[in-house]
Amino acid sequence: MVHMTDVAVPLVTITESARVRVLEVRAGEPEPDSLALWVEVTGTAGTAFTYDMYFRRTDEAGELDVVQHGDDLSVVVPGEHVDSIRGSTLDLSGGGMVLQNPNSPVVPGMGPMPDLDLDDPIVAKVVEVLAVQINPQIASHGGFAELVAIEGSIAYLRMGGGCQGCGMAAATMSQGIEVSILDSVSEITEVVDVTDHASGTNPYYEAAKK
Numbered sequence: 001m002v003h004m005t006d007v008a009v010p011l012v013t014i015t016e017s018a019r020v021r022v023l024e025v026r027a028g029e030p031e032p033d034s035l036a037l038w039v040e041v042t043g044t045a046g047t048a049f050t051y052d053m054y055f056r057r058t059d060e061a062g063e064l065d066v067v068q069h070g071d072d073l074s075v076v077v078p079g080e081h082v083d084s085i086r087g088s089t090l091d092l093s094g095g096g097m098v099l100q101n102p103n104s105p106v107v108p109g110m111g112p113m114p115d116l117d118l119d120d121p122i123v124a125k126v127v128e129v130l131a132v133q134i135n136p137q138i139a140s141h142g143g144f145a146e147l148v149a150i151e152g153s154i155a156y157l158r159m160g161g162g163c164q165g166c167g168m169a170a171a172t173m174s175q176g177i178e179v180s181i182l183d184s185v186s187e188i189t190e191v192v193d194v195t196d197h198a199s200g201t202n203p204y205y206e207a208a209k210k
Contacts, residue, residue: 011068012039012075012085012099017092019073026073029055036067036074039090041081044105048158048194049084051099104148123147125185126155133180145177153189155181 014022026032036058043050056076061067064079077085088101117123126147135144148156157177178191 011066011077011082011088013089014070014073014075015089015091018090018097019070021092021097022073022090026055034058036061036076038076038078039081039085039088039099040078041084049101049103049105053097053099120150122185122187123150126150126181126188129181129184130157130177133184134177137176148194150188153187154192155185155188155190156192156194158194 022037026035026037029035034057035055037053038056039051039053041049042052058067058074058076061076062079066077066079066082068075068077084103084105085099085101087103088099091098091100130145130147145157145159148158150156181188181191
């Protein structure tokens, strides 16, 4: 196995609130001190990865798996998923765990999403609308929306936190977010939601591997 300790860019950054919650849940498991939080990619939905998070013994990590050691919590990522997860942040939002991942899968027939060019005036306009008009409103229930990419006149957004899996997410996107962006950014003619709402109905880690 590959060990990570004091590295400049952690494989997974765990916020303090998330760490406390993970430790609380792990305390209810047999031999909790022997368990690490395992994080793996289970598939893709749109331009987002889907995940599974569960507790498993740290010493069960294989030679290619990466173990990120912490003072009281270790994280294990299977070797084949390291590049897809590297640089992610695990946070507590809306009472559950949300993995904020800067990496996006390659979408069949669409090619990889380009990195956002924040110097692009259209990108800057959309980001400003999200930051000033939209996210302050949906933050009240732990949600947020982020710009994934712009291709032509289409803006691709991903919703997270309390908005992922929310039954009102479609209405929020069509009646609130899309209207705000189309009204404020004339260059955008369509807003596409690429959130994996199917996994968002239970976007938390499991206490044990099923």
